[in-house]
Each structure stands twice: as C-alpha cells, then as structure tokens.
Amino acid sequence: MAKILLFDWGNTIMVDFKLPGPMFTWERVAWVKGAEDALKALAGYTCCIATNAGESDSEDVKKGLARVGADTYFTFIFSSWDIGFEKPDPRFFRFIIEKLRTDPANCIMIGDNYEKDIIAAKTAGMKTILFNPSDRREHFPHADSVIQGMDQLSVIIEKL
Numbered sequence: 001m002a003k004i005l006l007f008d009w010g011n012t013i014m015v016d017f018k019l020p021g022p023m024f025t026w027e028r029v030a031w032v033k034g035a036e037d038a039l040k041a042l043a044g045y046t047c048c049i050a051t052n053a054g055e056s057d058s059e060d061v062k063k064g065l066a067r068v069g070a071d072t073y074f075t076f077i078f079s080s081w082d083i084g085f086e087k088p089d090p091r092f093f094r095f096i097i098e099k100l101r102t103d104p105a106n107c108i109m110i111g112d113n114y115e116k117d118i119i120a121a122k123t124a125g126m127k128t129i130l131f132n133p134s135d136r137r138e139h140f141p142h143a144d145s146v147i148q149g150m151d152q153l154s155v156i157i158e159k160l
Contacts, residue, residue, distance in 0.1 A: 006110065112130070114140055
C-alpha cells in the first residue's frame with residue numbers, strides 16, 4: 001500500500017509566528033523554508049496535515065494553507081479542534097488511522113516536536129521523521145530519521 005504522509009502544520013509546513021487567533025487571520029504568513037519544494041517532490045503520495053492548531057478547526061487550517069498556496073497539496077486535514085484530542089494523546093493518531101482506513105505502518109509522521117509528533121506517532125505504530133532545522137544535538141530514539149532541511153525529505157521517505 002502507498003505511504004501516507006502526515007505533516008505537522010506549524011513550523012513544519014508554515015511558520016508559526018505565535019500571533020493571536022487562527023493563522024488564516026494573521027497579517028503575515030509564510031512557508032517553512034523548503035516545504036513547498038518538498039511537497040512538489042512528494043506529489044505521488046497522499047499528504048495530510050495532522051495538527052494541534054489550538055485555535056483552528058480543519059477549515060481554518062485549510063484557509064491558512066491557502067494563503068501560501070499550500071492547500072492543494074493536502075488530501076486531508078486533521079485538527080485536534082475537530083478530533084477532540086491533542087497530540088501526544090494516542091487517540092489523536094488512532095482517530096486518523098481509522099479515518100484513513102489504513103494500517104499505521106503505512107503512515108509516516110513528519111513534525112518538528114519530538115514529544116508531540118514523533119513519540120506519539122511511533123507509539124501508534126507509524127514511521128517518523130523529525131524535522132530538526134536548528135540541528136539540536138540530542139538523541140531521538142523514536143525518530144526513524146532526523147532531517148535538518150525539507151530538501152532532505154523525499155530521499156528519506158523513499159528509504160522508509
């Protein structure tokens with residue numbers, strides 16, 4: 001079965017400027033460096049957003065993505081606002097797996113937060129890629145791979 005790619009939203013796809021309100025209402029929005037090119041290179045995969053997005057339901061997330069033209073890359077948007085559980089709660093990922101009607105081994109979670117994105121997804125049975133642009137020199141045993149730039153993503157996904 002084809003791999004399903006789950007992306008965290010803030011600081012993985014779009015920059016989280018920590019402004020109040022939903023991102024689609026912010027005066028300024030921006031891609032994370034290299035994210036757009038990475039998504040273009042991954043066009044053959046089912047790509048989804050899996051985000052806590054505290055102030056945004058899935059429609060608000062879609063509006064935020066649309067501000068930079070990213071909405072067209074994602075087949076599904078999963079927001080904790082709609083799901084009722086936040087990462088790292090295992091029910092967050094179980095909900096997504098059930099909605100996608102897939103085995104967790106077919107999913108790869110890509111995110112910048114080791115505790116919320118990586119440990120939780122790995123516990124749910126998914127493969128994981130930690131996006132570590134600041135190149136923190138720590139040990140990340142639950143990450144199947146660690147990347148410093150989005151330009152590394154397509155090569156790593158092919159290996160998983």
